[in-house]
Amino acid sequence: MQNIEDLQEQLCRILTPFVPDGLDLQAETDLVADLDLDSMKVMDIVVDVEDHFDISIPLNILPDVRTIGDFVLQLQTLLKEEA
Amino acid sequence: MxxxxxxxxxxxxxxxxxxxxxxxxxxxxxxxxxxxxxxxxxxxxxxAGTNNYLGLTFDPMCIDAACDAARAEGTGTTGSRVANGSYSGHVELERELADFFGFRGVIVFSTGYVANLGMLSTLTNPGDVLLIDSDCHASIYDGCRLSGADIIRFRHNNVDDLEKRLRRLGERSANTLIVVEGIYSMLGDRAPLADIVDLKRRYGAYLLVDEAHSLGVLGDRGRGCAEEAGVIEDVDFIVGTFSKSLGAIGGYCASNHPELDLMRYASRPYVFTASPSPSIVASTRAALKILCSRxxxxxxxxxxxxxxxxxxxxxxxxxxxxxxxxxxxxxxxxxxxxxxxxxxxxxxxxxxxxxxxxxxxxxxxxxxxxxxxxxxxxxxxxxxxxxxxxxxxxxxxxx
Missing domain, CATH: 3.90.1150.10 (Aspartate Aminotransferase, domain 1)
Known part of the structure; x- marks a missing residue:
């Protein structure tokens, strides 16, 4: 079972190409407001994250994902279900 | 504010x-x-941006059929078929489309958007899975959201990516509806349907193909991408629109599954939308005849x-x-x-x-x-x- 910090670190690595220069990613970083991601980009990232963790991530989680921390919590739940 | x-x-x-x-x-x-x-x-x-692929919007046969129907049956049906009953034209159009596709049944919807909304939201529910191509049309995304099923995207036209996701689903693949388009509306590329059909067979999933941009465009008889790929009989549901090649407005779903007819009772977008007007049905029927004969x-x-x-x-x-x-x-x-x-x-x-x-x-x-x-x-x-x-x-x- 991966802990929250590990999951966040892995997620941040996936998000790296979308991070504006000088921005330090935190659990509170807002995907839309801080990273300027539109809905299509967020869905593309979900596909990348699925492949990284080799799990299915339904788009249905997205209304509950505003920040990196929210995303990590959803990931933790999904990984627990798959285990 | x-x-x-x-x-x-x-x-x-x-x-x-x-x-x-x-x-x-x-x-x-x-x-x-x-x-x-x-x-x-x-x-x-x-x-040069109309989707009027066969150029039928001014065809005299279509226009005459629409005018005659409006004079004979009025300008609108003023309600859904469930409440107000079907006009004979609705039933005839469904029969003609079923014959055209060689499928057991067809349901006509009032727009192509409603066809996707009506079918996707009804076929799948919470607990089911929708596996959709990432480039699918907004009406597909909206229908999926309305269903409450788990929505999973695969990379556009990438069969390996689709298989990876089917494999991950395990036994859930039997409750999975794969959704793709014949020709994609933004870039104009077509789906690799033969490979996708092969996957859906191997994993026991279902397949819905939206032929909105390929009806009248692909296939020896103009039936779309599934016909061109030689897999039309393996597709569970073909959805499409009358608003492109057929020059009118409306949508349909064709299927060999006998349960299709049950959608008329369960599909809220079907039950609660006014049915297509007589002129629309008449011009669509005329356009379908032209599509077949020209x-x-x-x-x-x-x-x-x-x-x-x-x-x-x-x-x-x-x-x-x-x-x-x-x-x-x-x-x-x-x-x-x-x-x-x-x-x-x-x-x-x-x-x-x-x-x-x-x-x-x-x-x-x-x-x-x-x-x-x-x-x-x-x-x-x-x-x-x-x-x-x-x-x-x-x-x-x-x-």
Whole structure:
């Protein structure tokens, strides 16, 4: 079972190409407001994250994902279900 | 005012476009001259962004059928078929479409959007899975959301990616509906349906193909991408629209599953939408007859599509991955797309301006759609307008 910090670190690595220069990613970083991601980009990232963790991530989680921390919590739940 | 706050970014975007002299949503066609010509903003325009693939909107048979039906049965049905009953035309159209596809049954919907909404939201529910191509149309995304099923995307036209996701689902693949399009509306490329059918068989999933842009365009009999790929009998559900090749408005779902008819009782978008008007049903039936009896229209459509694609490619424009009646010109920046769109409008050519997030990969598109109704001269004029922009852009850069 991966802990929250590990999951966040892995997620941040996936998000790296979308991070504006000088921005330090935190659990509170807002995907839309801080990273300027539109809905299509967020869905593309979900596909990348699925492949990284080799799990299915339904788009249905997205209304509950505003920040990196929210995303990590959803990931933790999904990984627990798959285990 | 609070409920309107979320629209402020749209207001800002619209204002920025208006300041550049662009309001693509409010181009008014003052006079529609033919399937391929209009007078817009006071000037003659070649229409190259209509989806009017067979050019049937002015066909005399279709127009006469619509007028006769309106005179005989009135202008509208004023309610849904569940409440107000079916008109004989609805039933006849469904029978004719079922015969055309060689399927057991068809349900007609009032628009193509409602067809996707009605089928996807009803076929799948919480606990089921929808596996959708990432480039699917908004109506598919909206239908999926309404279903409550788990929505999983796979990378566009990537069969390996689809298989990876099916494998991950394990036993849930039996409760999975794969959703793809025959020809994709933005880039004009077609789905690798033979491979997708192979996967759906191996994993025991279901397959829905939206043939909105491929009806009348692909296949020996114009039945779409599934016919062209030789797998039409393996597709569980074919969804489509009357608003493109058939020149009217409306949608349908065709299937061999006997349970299709139960959707009429369970599909809220079907139950609670007024049924198509008699004139629409009549012109659609006439257009379907023409689609079946005039394969020359399909040939002319493809000649025009090939010509436009080849010429624009020769001019150095970056296009969608394959020739098709949708010729998508890819541009590097929003500014470039807006300038070219305006430049074409100035030269009397109307195409669709498509900006992110409506585009597949965050790029900007000028989307041309070709018609069998375009003359060779009109295709050449469209190409010349694109060509003149190149020199105009160069001139502007030098200045």
């Amino acid at each position: 609070a409920i309107f706050d979320k629209f402020q970014h749209l207001a800002a975007t619209r204002q920025a476009l208006a300041d550049s002299g662009i309001d693509s949503i409010h181009v008014v066609m003052d006079n529609i001259v033919s399937p391929t010509e209009a007078v817009a903003n006071g000037r003659n325009m070649i229409l 394969p020359d229209l399909r040939s002319r459509l493809w000649q025009n599509a090939q010509r436009l694609y080849q010429r624009l490619q020769e001019l150095g424009f970056v296009l969608g991955p394959e020739p098709s009646p949708i010729v998508a010109v890819r541009l590097e920046s929003k500014e470039q797309a807006l300038a070219l769109w305006l430049g074409l409008l100035d030269r009397g050519v109307y195409v669709n301006l498509v900006l992110p997030p409506a585009t597949p990969d965050g790029g900007c598109l000028l989307r041309c759609s070709v018609s069998a109704g375009h003359s060779r001269e009109q295709i050449d004029t469209i190409c010349e307008a694109f060509e003149s922009f190149q020199s105009w852009e160069q001139t502007a850069q030098i200045a």
